[in-house]
Amino acid sequence: MKTTNKHPHQWQTELSDLIRGASGGFLFGVPLLYTMEVWWIGSSAQMIRLLMALVLTFAIVFMLNRTAGFRQTNDIYAIDAAIDSVEAMAIGLVCAGLMLMLIQEITLQTPLNEAIGKVIYVSTPFTLGVALANQFLSGQEDEAPNNDDPNQPTFNATFSDIGSTLIGAIIIAFNIAPTDEIPMIAAAASGLWLLAVMVASLLVSYAIVFAAGFTNQQKRQQQQGLFQNPYSETLISYVFSVLAACMMLVFFDKLRWQDPWHLWLSYSIILGLPATIGGAAGRLAI
Incomplete structure (x- = not known):
């Protein structure tokens, strides 16, 4: 009780x-x-x-x-x-x-x-x-990597993070990208609302990977790589998730090269929210 x-x-x-x-x-x-x-x-x-x-x-x-x-x-x-x-x-x-x-x-x-x-x-x-x-x-934490080894393959860890982020982003956002919901939501979103979506994406991504206590959280906090601290990893992974969202929108012809830049930005940020959550899930899996 x-x-x-x-x-x-x-x-x-x-x-x-x-x-x-x-x-x-x-x-x-x-x-x-x-x-x-x-x-x-x-x-x-x-x-x-x-x-x-x-x-x-x-x-x-x-x-x-x-x-x-x-x-x-x-x-x-x-x-x-x-x-x-x-x-x-x-x-x-x-x-x-x-x-x-x-x-x-x-x-x-x-x-x-x-x-x-x-x-x-x-x-x-x-x-x-x-x-x-x-x-x-949740689960048992894997043994944390030894960060004292100067020969630790940091580039491999970085590419692994980028790859898992992109895979997770595609798995979650791929079914959303071709729908009409993205243009509908973006049409009503002002600049401040898009900023709020970006902030929410970053906060949720950080919480999933580094604050929720899911499997491998301690390992992720100590992992080697070019961007391997919680804040920089969250930011860089968000950038790649938004880029993945943008490419999926192009793939499904929701964005065309002649469209204005603000349309590219708003659509990518809106789809970037589920893509970022998928990217966080992908990083949990490695």
């Missing part, structure tokens, strides 16, 4: 659990976020369907939490699983709501019932990602 008076270490553990859960939510939930059919279904769904969606999501997450959820704990009592399921759903709903606001599918002009419907429908994969975060993405 959780208490209200927590030791600082408990608060740190709680924060780590929340970051891990949110990171898992982003990994699983972002592809569905870029699906206009889900926006439309959510905005027109009746309350009974929304309640059924919440109940079904809770049931699935509860079963997952009975085995292993997003917390690093062995407590699997029904009451603990129920509490963690409610918290997982809350994390999923908050993450989905924030992302819908970021891509301006929810604004101050959006009717409340439409906003609630969109958040509930989009939050389902986010919530499942929260519940699966510890079960599938």
Whole structure:
């Protein structure tokens, strides 16, 4: 059972659990976020369907939490699983709501019932990602590399990072690139909104790789390479993810050479969000 008076270490553990859960939510939930059919279904769904969606999501997450959820704990009592399921759903709903606001599918002009419907429908994969975060993405740390060796192949480590970033970016963003959602979102995005998308992409990428406590986090923090500290790696990987997004848009003829530069920039940044999350997942795998 959780208490209200927590030791600082408990608060740190709680924060780590929340970051891990949110990171898992982003990994699983972002592809569905870029699906206009889900926006439309959510905005027109009746309350009974929304309640059924919440109940079904809770049931699935509860079963997952009975085995292993997003917390690093062995407590699997029904009451603990129920509490963690409610918290997982809350994390999923908050993450989905924030992302819908970021891509301006929810604004101050959006009717409340439409906003609630969109958040509930989009939050389902986010919530499942929260519940699966510890079960599938956590694990024993591999032995950290020895950084004292001056002959460590830093170029190999750098190219490995770039390659895994590009592979992960393509896996996540390739199915999104040919859709009409990217132009729709970009059409409503101002310069400040694009900056917000860039900042969110960097923060989520950093959290997934370096703050969530997933497999190989310690190894990644000590790995050799030209850009191998958490901040520079996050920045360089973001640049390559955006470039990969741009190339995918060209591949699917969503961008043409005669298009103005601001169109190239806005489309690439918008698709760069899921591409960056995919790139972070790719770097976790190496």
